[in-house]
Amino acid sequence: MSQKTSKDKPQATAHMAEIVREYGPFAGAASIAGVTHDGQRVWAATGARLIAFDPESGEPTRALDCPCDAGTAFDGSHLYQIAEQRIDKIDPASGKVLASIPAPGHGNDSGLAWAEGSLWVGQHRDRKIHQIDPATGAIIRTIESNRFVTGVTWVDGELWHGTWEGDESEIRRVDPNSGAVLERLEMPPGVNVSGLESDGAGLFYCGGGGSGKVRAVRRPKAAGS
Amino acid sequence: MDSLIAASARALAAGDILGALKRVALRDDPPALALRGIAMAQLGEHPRARELLRLAARGFGANEELARARCVVAEAEVALAARDLGGSPRTLTAALATLEAHGDHANALQARLIAVRKLLLLGRLDEAEAALAPLDARGLPPSLAAVAELAAAELALRSLRIVPARVALARAHEAAGHAGVPALLAEVAEARATLDRPAARRLCADGEQMLRLDEVAALLASDALVIDACRRGLGTGAAWQSLARRPVLFALARALAEAWPGDVGRVALIARAFGTRHPNESHRARLRVEIGRLRALVTELAQIEATAQGFALKPLAERAVAVLAPPIDGDQAALAALLADGAAWSTSALALALGDSQRTVQRALAEMEAAGRVRSIGQTRMRRWLSPPLAGFTTILLLPTTLQME
Numbered sequence: 115m116s117q118k119t120s121k122d123k124p125q126a127t128a129h130m131a132e133i134v135r136e137y138g139p140f141a142g143a144a145s146i147a148g149v150t151h152d153g154q155r156v157w158a159a160t161g162a163r164l165i166a167f168d169p170e171s172g173e174p175t176r177a178l179d180c181p182c183d184a185g186t187a188f189d190g191s192h193l194y195q196i197a198e199q200r201i202d203k204i205d206p207a208s209g210k211v212l213a214s215i216p217a218p219g220h221g222n223d224s225g226l227a228w229a230e231g232s233l234w235v236g237q238h239r240d241r242k243i244h245q246i247d248p249a250t251g252a253i254i255r256t257i258e259s260n261r262f263v264t265g266v267t268w269v270d271g272e273l274w275h276g277t278w279e280g281d282e283s284e285i286r287r288v289d290p291n292s293g294a295v296l297e298r299l300e301m302p303p304g305v306n307v308s309g310l311e312s313d314g315a316g317l318f319y320c321g322g323g324g325s326g327k328v329r330a331v332r333r334p335k336a337a338g339s
Numbered sequence: 340m341d342s343l344i345a346a347s348a349r350a351l352a353a354g355d356i357l358g359a360l361k362r363v364a365l366r367d368d369p370p371a372l373a374l375r376g377i378a379m380a381q382l383g384e385h386p387r388a389r390e391l392l393r394l395a396a397r398g399f400g401a402n403e404e405l406a407r408a409r410c411v412v413a414e415a416e417v418a419l420a421a422r423d424l425g426g427s428p429r430t431l432t433a434a435l436a437t438l439e440a441h442g443d444h445a446n447a448l449q450a451r452l453i454a455v456r457k458l459l460l461l462g463r464l465d466e467a468e469a470a471l472a473p474l475d476a477r478g479l480p481p482s483l484a485a486v487a488e489l490a491a492a493e494l495a496l497r498s499l500r501i502v503p504a505r506v507a508l509a510r511a512h513e514a515a516g517h518a519g520v521p522a523l524l525a526e527v528a529e530a531r532a533t534l535d536r537p538a539a540r541r542l543c544a545d546g547e548q549m550l551r552l553d554e555v556a557a558l559l560a561s562d563a564l565v566i567d568a569c570r571r572g573l574g575t576g577a578a579w580q581s582l583a584r585r586p587v588l589f590a591l592a593r594a595l596a597e598a599w600p601g602d603v604g605r606v607a608l609i610a611r612a613f614g615t616r617h618p619n620e621s622h623r624a625r626l627r628v629e630i631g632r633l634r635a636l637v638t639e640l641a642q643i644e645a646t647a648q649g650f651a652l653k654p655l656a657e658r659a660v661a662v663l664a665p666p667i668d669g670d671q672a673a674l675a676a677l678l679a680d681g682a683a684w685s686t687s688a689l690a691l692a693l694g695d696s697q698r699t700v701q702r703a704l705a706e707m708e709a710a711g712r713v714r715s716i717g718q719t720r721m722r723r724w725l726s727p728p729l730a731g732f733t734t735i736l737l738l739p740t741t742l743q744m745e
Contacts, residue, residue, distance in 0.1 A: 147340070147342075147345055161345065161349050162349065181346065183341075183342040183343070183345035183346045183349070184340075184341060184342035184345060185342075196342045197342065197346070198342055198343055198346045198362065199342070199343060217342065219341070219342075220343075221341065221342055221343030221344075221346075221362070221366075222341045222342075222343065222366075222368075223341055223342045224340070224341045224342065237341075238340070238341035239341065239368055239370075264340075279400070279402055279403070280400065280401075280402030280403040280404065280405070280406075281402065281405065281441065282402065304441070304442065308340065323340070
C-alpha cells in the first residue's frame with residue numbers, strides 16, 4: 115500500500131489506525147456525515163437528525179432535527195453544521211438555528227472543524243481545506259491536500275483530516291502552512307472515514323459513512339514529530 | 340460525500356426527484372452526474388439518464404471502481420427499462436465482479452437480477468433459470484427480493500409449475516409490501532391475476548369448458564391423454580410428444596381426439612389435414628402414409644385403429660382423451676398460445692407449427708404487436724417473437740439502492 119503514496123512527501127510515516135471502539139449503527143441513521151465532540155458527548159450528523167451519544171456507554175442521549183449533510187463542529191457553546199450550501203450555527207440546547215453563512219465550497223463541502231476562532235472546512239473532491247471567518251463565511255486562506263477531504267479536526271496545534279478516495283481511507287496530519295503530509299493512519303480495507311473529530315485527548319472519532327457507525331481511533335503520541 | 344450530494348441523495352431517497360435535481364443541476368463532477376442520471380431515469384427520461392450515468396462512470400477515477408461499477412449497473416437497469424436489449428453483457432459482468440470483490444452484495448444481486456430479467460425478456464428461459472437458481476434473496480432489500488421472486492414466478496408459470504409459481508408470487512407480494520413500492524405491488528397483483536384468467540378451453544363431445552392455468556396444469560398432470568392445441572403436441576403425464584413441427588400430423592391427431600371414442604371418416608380427415616373437400620386416390624394414399632407416421636410417433640401413448648369409415652384413436656390403458664384449445668379461436672389466439680411458453684420463436688417456426696403460410700402468420704403477428712400482445716426482438720431473419728412478460732418488470736424502482744455512492 116505504501117507504494118501508492120509516492121506523491122506524498124517522503125517524510126510521511128504510515129501506521130495502521132488502531133480502532134479502539136465502534137458505536138452504532140443508530141436507529142434511523144443509515145449513514146454518518148459528520149462528527150464532533152462537545153467535551154462530554156459525541157455528535158453525529160445523519161442526514162436529517164443530529165444525534166448525540168455518550169462515548170462511555172454508547173447510548174444516544176440527544177437528538178436535534180435539522181438538515182445535516184456533511185461536517186459538524188463545536189466551538190465551546192454552539193454547534194456548526196454543514197447543510198446543503200450553507201453552514202448553520204445551532205444552539206445545542208434548543209436545536210434552533212441562530213445564524214447561517216454560505217459554505218465556501220458552495221455545496222462541495224465535507225468536513226468541518228473549529229479552532230483558534232476560525233472554522234475549517236474540507237472541500238471534498240477539490241482536495242482543499244479552507245479557513246473561514248465564522249461570522250461572515252469569508253475565506254481567510256486555503257490549504258491544498260492531495261486526497262479527497264472528508265473530515266477536518268485540530269488537536270494540540272495539529273491539523274488532521276480524514277480522506278476517503280475510492281477504497282482507501284486514512285486519517286492524515288498535514289502541515290497547516292504547506293499542506294505537506296506529516297503522518298498517516300491507514301484504515302483497514304472497507305472501513306472509511308466520513309467525518310473526523312478529536313476529543314482533545316487521545317482519541318479521534320470517525321464517521322463511518324454508509325456503515326452508519328462512529329469509530330474511536332487512537333491518536334498516536336506526539337513523540338517523534 | 341459532500342454536502343449537496345448528500346442532500347440531493349436524501350431528497351431522491353424521499354421521492355423528491357425535482358428537489359434532488361435542483362441541488363446538483365449545475366454540477367458536473369461524477370457523483371453529481373450519477374445523481375442527475377438516476378433522477379432523470381425516475382422521471383422516465385431514459386436516453387438522457389443513460390448518457391449521464393455513462394459520463395459519471397467515465398468520470399470516476401481509477402481508484403473509485405466501486406462507484407463506477409454502481410453507475411454501470413444503474414445504466415444497465417435503465418437500458419432494461421427502455422427495453423434496449425442489444426448491449427453486450429460483458430460490461431455488466433465486469434461490474435458485478437467488482438461489486439462482489441468489494442462486498443457490495445445488494446448491488447451485486449441487483450446486477451444479477453438485471454441479467455436474469457434481460458434473459459427472460461429475450462426468451463432465453465434456460466439461461467435465465469440457471470442464472471436465477473443460485474441467487475439467495477434472503478436478508479436482502481425487500482424490493483430486490485420481490486423482483487427475484489417475480490422472476491422465479493414468471494419462469495414457473497411459463498413451464499406450468501403452478502404451485503411453485505403461487506409460492507413465489509406470495510413471497511413477492513410479501514416482499515413488495517415490505518418494500519412499500521406501489522408499482523411493485525401492482526406488478527405482483529397483475530402476475531397473480533394471470534392465474535385466475537381463462538388460459539385454455541377443454542373441448543368435449545358435449546361442448547367446451549374454460550380452464551384456468553392451474554386446471555390446465557392439473558389436466559396435463561392427470562392420467563388422461565391430452566391433445567394440446569396450445570402447445571401443439573400430445574401426452575400423458577410426463578410422456579410428451581411435440582408435433583409443433585408436424586402440422587399435418589397434429590391436425591390428424593386433433594381430429595381423431597375430438598371424435599373420440601368414435602372414429603373419423605377418411606374424407607373428413609383428408610379435409611382437416613390437407614384442406615381439400617374433393618379427395619382423389621392420391622389423397623387417400625397420402626392419408627395412409629401420414630396416419631402411419633402418426634401411429635409410429637404416438638406408439639407409447641395410443642394406438643390408431645382402422646375402422647370401416649376411417650380411423651379411431653385408442654389410448655393405451657383405457658385412458659380418457661382430452662382436447663385442449665386456446666381460449667378463443669383464430670390465428671391470433673393460436674399464436675398467443677404457442678408463445679405462452681415464453682421462448683423466442685422465429686416467424687418460420689410459428690408458421691410451421693400452425694400450418695399456415697409465413698405471410699399469414701406475419702400479418703397476424705403485426706396486428707398483435709400493434710396491440711401490444713406480442714413483442715419482437717432482432718431484425719429481418721434474426722427477428723424472434725415473444726409473448727409480453729407476465730410481470731411487467733418496471734425496473735426503475737430499484738435504482739435508489741445504487742444511490743449510496745459512498
